[in-house]
Amino acid sequence: MLTLKDVTVRLGGVRVLRNVDLKIEKSSTVALIGANGAGKTTTLRTIMGLTEMTGQIEFDGAVLSKVAPSRRPGLGIGYAAEDRRLFSGFTVEENIKMPGQVAGYSDADLATKMERIYEILPELKEMAKRPAGAVSGGQGKMVALGRALVIGSKLIMLDEPFQGLAPALAHKYADALRKLRNSDREVTLIITESNPDLLRKFAERTLVIERGEIREARSHITIG
Numbered sequence: 001m002l003t004l005k006d007v008t009v010r011l012g013g014v015r016v017l018r019n020v021d022l023k024i025e026k027s028s029t030v031a032l033i034g035a036n037g038a039g040k041t042t043t044l045r046t047i048m049g050l051t052e053m054t055g056q057i058e059f060d061g062a063v064l065s066k067v068a069p070s071r072r073p074g075l076g077i078g079y080a081a082e083d084r085r086l087f088s089g090f091t092v093e094e095n096i097k098m099p100g101q102v103a104g105y106s107d108a109d110l111a112t113k114m115e116r117i118y119e120i121l122p123e124l125k126e127m128a129k130r131p132a133g134a135v136s137g138g139q140g141k142m143v144a145l146g147r148a149l150v151i152g153s154k155l156i157m158l159d160e161p162f163q164g165l166a167p168a169l170a171h172k173y174a175d176a177l178r179k180l181r182n183s184d185r186e187v188t189l190i191i192t193e194s195n196p197d198l199l200r201k202f203a204e205r206t207l208v209i210e211r212g213e214i215r216e217a218r219s220h221i222t223i224g
């Protein structure tokens, strides 16, 4: 359902992705691992249309590279960037709802989505009315996950979600991913990490990015 064909991305004269060919099946959970600077973020940003690229990306029957970046969330793609990008003057709940509003969801649809998100991430309900600028870095990662869930009905991409999380929060985050997977068998998940051990419990397939190429990991990681 997500296909990259001969995708090349150059940043500052360096080829960060080189002729990448990749197929990701619907409903799968895929870990994308690689060292710092290997190109994990660039891969997700390219799928979101946030980099210049050559080649083609297809998603759910459409040529994604022809869809304007601002319209990609409307296709059911949710993305939680590594640096969260929260609007600090808005509340946690307003931040979570924002992409849904941009995608044109009705108030009733948004309310149903929020209910489901609070079921999966109860800690978000507790901080719903707080300004996003007042939550900790780790809590901010939860908010970013909630925001990705609002519109990510088909594909959710999480960039290094465990990075910098205290163990208690990492545990809650992992729990939320498990709940998400159990409550929604259809959605496709792509999660990047520099530490593959963290994804051992989730990923059915592990891809390694190295020197601009993406290949299957040699030792397969199974659902724990």
Ligand code: ATP
Residues within 6 Å of the ligand: 011, 012, 013, 014, 016, 034, 035, 036, 037, 038, 039, 040, 041, 042, 043, 082, 194
């Ligand atoms: P990290 O774990 O540090 O986030 P990553 O695997 O996500 O790493 P990317 O952020 O995708 O890696 O970066 C890939 C490479 O591209 C790095 O070497 C980085 O320095 C380089 N790079 C990223 N953005 C730019 C840019 N705008 N201009 C030039 N080089 C860039």
